[in-house]
Amino acid sequence: MNILILGGSAFLGRAYVSEALRRGHHVTTFNRGLSGADQPGVEAVRGDRNLPAGLDRLIADRRWDAVVDTAGQQPYAVGLAARLLRPHTDHYTLVSSIHAFADWGKLPLDENSTTHPCPADTPPDQPPGNHLKAGCERALLESFGADRSLILNCGLLIGPHENIGRLPWWLERIARGGKVLAPGAPSRAMQLIDARDFAAFGLDLLEQGRTGRFITTAPPGSTTFGELLDACVQATGAAAEPVWTDEEVLLSAGVEPWTELPIWAPDRPDWDAIWLADSSRARAAGLRCRPLSETVRDTWAWLQERGPAAQPYLQGRTPLGIDPEKERSLLAKAAG
Ligand SMILES: NC(=O)c1ccc[n+]([C@@H]2O[C@H](COP(=O)([O-])OP(=O)(O)OC[C@H]3O[C@@H](n4cnc5c(N)ncnc54)[C@H](OP(=O)(O)O)[C@@H]3O)[C@@H](O)[C@H]2O)c1
Numbered sequence: 001m002n003i004l005i006l007g008g009s010a011f012l013g014r015a016y017v018s019e020a021l022r023r024g025h026h027v028t029t030f031n032r033g034l035s036g037a038d039q040p041g042v043e044a045v046r047g048d049r050n051l052p053a054g055l056d057r058l059i060a061d062r063r064w065d066a067v068v069d070t071a072g073q074q075p076y077a078v079g080l081a082a083r084l085l086r087p088h089t090d091h092y093t094l095v096s097s098i099h100a101f102a103d104w105g106k107l108p109l110d111e112n113s114t115t116h117p118c119p120a121d122t123p124p125d126q127p128p129g130n131h132l133k134a135g136c137e138r139a140l141l142e143s144f145g146a147d148r149s150l151i152l153n154c155g156l157l158i159g160p161h162e163n164i165g166r167l168p169w170w171l172e173r174i175a176r177g178g179k180v181l182a183p184g185a186p187s188r189a190m191q192l193i194d195a196r197d198f199a200a201f202g203l204d205l206l207e208q209g210r211t212g213r214f215i216t217t218a219p220p221g222s223t224t225f226g227e228l229l230d231a232c233v234q235a236t237g238a239a240a241e242p243v244w245t246d247e248e249v250l251l252s253a254g255v256e257p258w259t260e261l262p263i264w265a266p267d268r269p270d271w272d273a274i275w276l277a278d279s280s281r282a283r284a285a286g287l288r289c290r291p292l293s294e295t296v297r298d299t300w301a302w303l304q305e306r307g308p309a310a311q312p313y314l315q316g317r318t319p320l321g322i323d324p325e326k327e328r329s330l331l332a333k334a335a336g
Helices: 012-022 052-059 075-088 132-144 166-175 195-207 225-236 247-252 280-284 292-306 324-335
Strands: 002-006 026-031 043-046 066-069 092-097 149-154 156-158 178-183 192-194 212-216 240-245
Touching: 002 012, 012 026, 012 195, 026 052, 052 075, 066 075, 066 195, 075 092, 075 132, 092 132, 092 195, 132 149, 149 195, 156 166, 156 195, 156 292, 166 225, 166 292, 178 225, 178 247, 178 324, 192 195, 192 292, 195 212, 212 280, 225 240, 225 292, 240 247, 240 324, 247 324
Parallel strands: 002 026, 002 066, 026 043, 066 092, 092 149, 149 212, 156 192, 178 240
Antiparallel strands: none
């Protein structure tokens, strides 16, 4: 197939490109050339999707069997791409997010859950916000309708080339060894998905011409925080010992969930349903998730190859990871 990937050079888009090339598809990528190198074998087109002139240059009189938009964050940008690309393709995949659902974190989710009321015509350059993906979805549907759109509500992604740095932070922390501050209980269930499994599933659906919405993440309860940190200890071979610390102690010490201890969602209101997204529709359609240990091992191997990060790990503008001094002091308190 002839596939256009909007984005394609950082993490999930990169995984789509690798898998599509492996399957023998012709891949065009469209990005500004700022976030990473395009992989050998793609036809790389440079441009800024926020400028009509950027996409115009790409399109000319071409056709693609399918478009995959891994980079759409603003309803304006998705709407613009969808309007311009409508005459040039029959199928548009939007990588949306679990964040698009209004009750993410608070209630269990499925494909019928309500999304944020963010309009398709939201003005450009909005500050980042969970609601924007819902507007992106509406902007796509306005041009492509339900019968030509595939919306994948993505859960938390991990794997090699992760560009946020959640699993890389844990791996690097554990590789330093010693006692490691670990949040809450090791039995806390989680739902994580390897970007390579997401991409393989997204391409399966695209090849089949499937449309509609799929919550795309591992099954609820498929792993636990304890298994994640154990896999990090195994992968790095470090002499590290997670010290599981009461969530109340961490919260009252001002430790920020999700960022200071990455991926930590406390088991309390507003967070306790974060890992309860029902992905059975995706599983029935063929989603397969590899063992967590394999993802962690491959991510560690990639980190060794990459070396130290060129930039600090950030979630939006918030740095990831706890200050080592703060961690030491909390560990000392826990030791009594
Ligand atoms: N990580 C998670 O846990 C998670 C969870 C839920 C949903 N998601 C969603 O999954 C997707 C994953 O993103 P990714 O970073 O892995 O995808 P990616 O496609 O690998 O990287 C983002 C791409 O967007 C391009 N881009 C950014 N701004 C652009 C612009 N103005 N014009 C043209 N290209 C532009 C970047 O290249 P240049 O900067 O070089 O232009 C880069 O190629 C996102 O949609 C994200 O919201 C992720």
